[in-house]
Amino acid sequence: MPLQDHMQIISVDDHLIEHPRVFSDRLPAKFLAEGPRIVEDEKGRHIWHFEDKIFPYIGLNAVAGKSPAEYGLEPLRFEDMIPGCYDPVERVKDMDVDGVHAACCFPSFPGFGGRVFLNAKDKDLAFACLQAWNDFSIDEWSATAPGRYVPLALLPIWDVDRCVSELKRVAAKGARVVSFPDSPVPLGLPSFHSDHWGPLWDAFEDTGVVVSLHFGSGSFVPGFSASAKALSPSFKGGEFKSVSARTGGNAEIKDDDAPTCTSFAVYATNLMWTASDLVFSGQLQKHPRLKFMLAEGGIGWFPYIWERMDQVWSRHRYYQPIDFDTRPSDLFKKHFWGCYIEDEFGIKNRHEIGIDRICVEIDYPHSDSNWPNSRKGIAASLAEVPDDEAHRIVELNAREVLNFPRG
């Protein structure tokens, strides 16, 4: 058994569902009316209201405790989820059942990278909400069981100066990870190629906080039938307007004619794009201590993309504004960590990927998760792996990169 009892599983990617009082317990009174609040509608559903918008899925994809045959129905009330989704005391019990020692929990209502606050009209309200979420994440959720949660924070991505000050604030009280958009571009923010983010990268280096880039945190859903269809010349205002004109009147398309599994299967392509942007941005050379975690994208594709990046670099560096001397794969290997739930091909190629760059994720309570059998699944994935390598992968790499030592 390469996964020994003394090895503690540190998951770098889990999710929490905000309970109804996360914001109302913390916002100044003047913001309570517009701030995020749970409203029960006439059908008895629990729905987040924020400013003048509604967010109907309180627990998007929260399926922990269900069998795959029960997937597909979103929880409509908090009682439709097991309590570990939104209660940090219950979550620890669920982690114990699952054989998982520590979890790094991403937000739900705000979007993985804080998109909902970015899109708010009142940015003072949005900033108060963001700080409320961070205080909840660090002081309430993570403080419930010190050593069992890796504290994660969000940043006010619409204002880089406030990003810097908020990062310093949350780092000072224990945040180890910030969830940042996998690309700012689909959110309407400057890309990773812009110097705009430079002061923030400085602050990440100074604090040692890890930048976790979770698939989808930039609001881009991969796949030709999801985000990409919005690029179609006949897709306007959420539906296809003129396909029949383009096909001589002999075709009809429904808006959602592709099953969503076509996107699920290619989540990793977002993170390939992210890595390509960062590696060719020139920012890593200016910020040599930056650390990025690629969350929910697997690892088995790393060597293919490294080779491809290096080929492109070797041929095109002569005329493009990219670093002439530094191989992209070397930058990737220095600055990036990855994680997996099930990735037999990645584990088979672990030496090529780098034994010190692989972590594990549990993804509770989402549908990728094997809860309550995560430890069994990870043990099976490591069945052919020497003990010392298994220990690095399940625990030691995460403890080192996250600066999260055993208590």
Add this chain to the structure above:
Amino acid sequence: MPLQDHMQIISVDDHLIEHPRVFSDRLPAKFLAEGPRIVEDEKGRHIWHFEDKIFPYIGLNAVAGKSPAEYGLEPLRFEDMIPGCYDPVERVKDMDVDGVHAACCFPSFPGFGGRVFLNAKDKDLAFACLQAWNDFSIDEWSATAPGRYVPLALLPIWDVDRCVSELKRVAAKGARVVSFPDSPVPLGLPSFHSDHWGPLWDAFEDTGVVVSLHFGSGSFVPGFSASAKALSPSFKGGEFKSVSARTGGNAEIKDDDAPTCTSFAVYATNLMWTASDLVFSGQLQKHPRLKFMLAEGGIGWFPYIWERMDQVWSRHRYYQPIDFDTRPSDLFKKHFWGCYIEDEFGIKNRHEIGIDRICVEIDYPHSDSNWPNSRKGIAASLAEVPDDEAHRIVELNAREVLNFPRG
């Protein structure tokens, strides 16, 4: 030396540049004024004119014969390219120098998948142009040196009935491959999930012609800073309009702030999306003899994506409209072939990928090509590979899937 002299390299992905008379030699007189024609502008540049549009890059990325230090300058006149780009007699000489026996040549001016004809206003003119291109490709280019060119055709993708009849016409006179969009969706056409394409898939099965899906043929450029930025809420009409508003006035972005190598490096992600669409479409089960070639996407990522597709399928098939019984990886392995120029990781994992599913590409005259050292490069990539496997990869797989036997 695993690559023996008797092994003939069959490239499944090369490119030709249309010479100035491709269309004018063939179009009916009534279409000559509006049809594609080369015009020399006041600066002496050769420029395609078609209807009321101009297409300034006659030889996009045609760099054969240049060193990487000379990349980045597009040819402005035919004389700026080596003649093998547009002259099939000279091309064979270039292939001889390169140690390559046969080439399958994609179009340039029409777009890899015929996008330019799709976008034409006059669809009768467009259809005449498309047939002219096919006649050129088969009767002029490929007929110059029988056995040295794998005849490739395009289809009138705006009209599925005409696709069927044109496929039958070109197959009857020797076409072995059709270049089809890697996704119809960004072109405003029904997706691969639609039954719209059923009659065409029937015709592909009946003719045995291979559907080649070349990266970019659907007009989608991967990467967050290319196509994806068009999805940004602040990107309108080709530029960012309101980024400064989203960042409190403290940011400026240029439209093209990402070097194009960020897209070059992730070309394969297009084909991952393509494969995900096709594998989950249900169409492969209805058309068991369909054959797809993934062109210019490498192979090293296949096992990662197979595993991921199977995981998604095993968890989400209960409620999504996808095949409950057929594993996605089995469909992929049955229906898809891939190719590579340099892919050390893919060749290392060739048994997992499937020795009978790997072909080679040369990509002359584009920047990925190693011309005039392609054979040396392929030999190096196969240095550790047994002779029989090398023979399958460089020649036999392509001959079988393309139905292109030795003369």
